[in-house]
Structure formats: C-alpha cells, structure tokens
Amino acid sequence: MGTTQHIAFIVPRFSEEGVLGGAETLIRNLAEHTVSTGRKVTLLTTCAESHFTWENTLPPGKKQVGKLSVEYFPVDEDRDISSFLRIQTAISNGGHFTQDDEKAWIRNSVNSQALYDHLRDHGGTYDRLIMGPYLFGLIFYASQIHPEKTFLIPCLHDEPFAYLHLMKEMFETVSGFLFNAKPEQDLACRLFHIPKEKCAIVGMGLGPFHVDPSAFANRYQLDKPYVLYSGRREPLKGTPLLIDYMQAFRQRTHQDVKLVFTGSGPIDAPPELEPHILDVGFVPEQEKHEAMAGARAFLHPSVNESFGIVLLESWLAQTPALVHAKSDVLQWQCRRSGAGLWFKNYPEFEQELNLLLNNKGLNKEMGQDGRNYVIKEYAWEHVEQKLLSAFD
C-alpha cells in the first residue's frame, strides 16, 4: 500500500491545555507527531471538555491548535442519561441486560450526529481514520461509517464492557489496530477474531527530561521521604486501595513516609492519614517530573491500564515503581524494564515498599533501569516508525 497523505484522528475530547486523560493525551501526541512526518492531519473531536457532564462548552468549527488542525462538533443533547446509567450499572456489576439494552446504552452514550455527518460527507477525503478509545458511542458509530479505512486505538482493558456484543461487532469490522502494549493486543485477540496482521503495537513516544530531584521537596518543605501517585483519583484507578494500603503501612511499620498526589479528583482519606498526604492538584509537567524524581517510589494501583504513561514518566525521572499485579500491562512494563515490582495483596505491598524505601542501592539501580528502558523503547523516532508503517 502507498503512503497515506491525509489522516483524521478522532477522539471524544481535546483540550488545548492538554489537561485530559491518558487515552486523549496519547492520541493527541500521536496526531502531533504524525504532522511532523509531513502528513496532513485533522483532529476531529467534540465541543465537550468535561467527561462527567459532556456539556458543549467549546464553540463548534475549525481551529488551528499548534501544529494541529482541529475541528469541533457538538455532542448530541438528546441523551437519555437515566437509561444510559441504568444499563451501564447493570453491565459493570455483571447484572442482567439484553442485546437491546446494549444498543440503548451505546445510543445514549456520548454521540455527535454532526461528526458522523461530516464523516459521511467528507470521509472520502481521508486516507485513514484513526480513533479511540473504544468505550464511547462516538467511536462505535464513527468506526462503522468507513470501516475499511478505520484504525482503532482501543486502549482496551479487561472489563465487562469489553465483552459486549457491540464491541465484537466493532472490533471485527475495522481495518486495523494500534495497540499500546502486547498484553492489550493479547486481550483483544482473545476476545475477538482479529487476524494478527491487522495489529500493530505502537504506544506513545516520551522524550527524556532532566530535573532536580530535590526541587519538589524544597518547594513544599517536605523533609520526610515520600511516595507519589499521579493521575485521576477514582475507584477505577485504585486510589482508595492506595490510601488504605498507605494507612496500614504507616501504622504497621511506623515509618514516616508521606503520600503525594498530583492530578485531579477527590481524596477520601481517614483523618489519621490526612496530615501525611500532600495533594498538589494539577501541576505543570516540569513540577510533576520533579515530584516524580524526588519520590522514593511511584505507586500505580490501577488495574485498568493499556499503556501507563505516568509509569513511564516516573521511570524517566529514575524512580522505581510499585504496580498492581492485576494490571497485565503495568506488570508487563515492570518485567521488561526491571524498574518496578508488582503486588497482589497488602502483605506483598508492605514488603516491596519497605524494600524500595530502605534499600537505596536497589532503588537507584531500578530507577536507572527504568530510564534506560523508556529511552530505548519509547523514543519518538522508534514510535513514529511503527506508527507510519502501520498506516501505510
């Protein structure tokens, strides 16, 4: 196949400031780097900024954002949210639901008829339609308009939604896949009939950075060792587990180790732990990297990850990680890099955190291994090559 010239990236949300979830960040980065390779790129997205309300807060139309040409479309406002939530709850809790319920669920998910009309009318002008993540009505319906030129960046997790008939329909009709990690591809191949030649593992590139490891502690007058979590705070990301584990760890080991959070969302901690938590909220990238570099360990308790951007960033900052063993992807990253340990229960967490806190030699060694791994595996030149060969 010849070189693809005009590529559309489709993503449910896009922010000029870049304050979004991992999947959106990943797709935005891939789009920007595709522009750098000389291809024409258009990013199609919705006017919504909040993933809670999906309210149309941005004006529809075209806008140039840096290197990217972005086109915004309004989210449909006729959603039956109560039906959507009722069925979503049944799906996620393993309750009873029919195929008609699945259809009602996706119909009342985030959709944009204006974006679908655009793809029907102008789809012919694009050589490739790259879209994701998989769990949105927007992506489901958009993928069905020109499936022969559609590539999914699914960001797939082993969760109840992945087992829906609708997902099988979507995964088995599109033209190709850009996976973030091998366990994600393995999961997709296990759940759906997908020929291997349709799959490519691409991920995202990360540029190395150098920061002062003591800068963050100095800024916030932290005189005790600390561990760090970066990202959204919500049950799906495992933050309640992290708080419970850190509370038990401090009580049982009597080690004065602080827990630092960057990112958004509420933190529901017991009063005894609150004085030992530092929540700095959203911070600039530089400050986040400084926080990572000064931490004794980066803690990633989420089991729903398809790549682990913050994990790789913490390794670039030379900080080893502790991840939940139930996340195949994070465990895979740790095994390949030698820069992280994985736990499946509290006792394992306690011993592993003890090790990383008290053995400076091991800590340093693992941190260095992590940095080397990310520089080698996720250099942009390397990722761009994989991306373009998948397109072409």
Add this chain to the structure above:
Amino acid sequence: MCDKAYDSVMTNEVYSSGSRHFGQTGPKYEVELMTTSQSIFKINASETDVEKIVADIQASVEKKIQEGVYADARIARAERSNLVHLKNEEQFLGFYLTCLRDAVFVDISDFDIRERRQGFAPILVAFKKIVWKLLKFYTYRLWVQQNQVNGLIVTAIEGVDEKNAAKIKQLEARIEVLEKEKS
C-alpha cells in the same frame, strides 16, 4: 500484638536469614540478604531481576501468612477495596477471614482518658469522662448488637468456606479413586 509480630518478622526472618543469592539475569547480577535493618538487598548489577525479587517476596509472604504474621485487623481494612481482585485467589480467602476475625468487633471497652494540654487538664478530663459515659449509655446496646451480627456473619462465612473446602477435598479424593480405577 501485631506490631510485635511485624518486628519479629523484620528482624528474625528477613534480616537474620544470612546470605542468599537469587537467580540472575546476567553474570553481573547479585542480590544478598543482609543482617541490618537498613539494607535487605545488596545490588551489584546493571540489570535488576525483578521477577526473582517478586517471587522471593511472594514466597516469604506465603510463609508468613501461614505463621499468622499478617493476621491483623488493619490489613483486613486495607484489603477492602482489593477484594474484587482477589476473589480468584484460592488461599487468600482463608487469610482474609483470619484478618477479618480480628477486625470484626467494634471496641466498646473503657479506655484511659487523658489530656495533653496543661492548665485545664483535670477539668477537661472530667468533661471527657462525662461525654464518654453519656455516649456509652446511649450507644452500648447498639454496639453490642452490631458486634453480635458481625461475629455471626464471619462465623457463617468461615463455616461456608470450611464446608466448601471439605467438599472439594472429598470430590478430589473421589476423582483420584475413579482415575485409578479407570487406569
């Protein structure tokens, strides 16, 4: 009780177990258990064998669970949001129930009431004692009932678990007999 158990594990088992070598990823890799509380592993490597470290920790944890080192109410509380990930872990339910048994009863006993602030300490202590007596008077029956319910639930779960374990053992023995007969 739990803190003592923890200390004894850290000092006697991990730190005093002497020198050990783990599996290597390359000739440069060497890990050694130390006898000091500051350094468990001595690394002399360019690549860390994290698989071996995790495997070793898992083995150590398994042993300590059997020894009752982690039978701690605080662990039961810490695992509450992890249970969904552990439902397929065969041995974990037993361990969790042991922890839960420790956490199941709400402590309604009297305790020593103190006051750190100088000056009004005797008055504040007397005031706190009155508050505690009032609280206890109005909530005692409630907590006693709650403790009964908690205790019965744990006992019931333990009973079901033991019954299932015995049934599985019985079925396994039967399969073994049938397989022998067949062969």
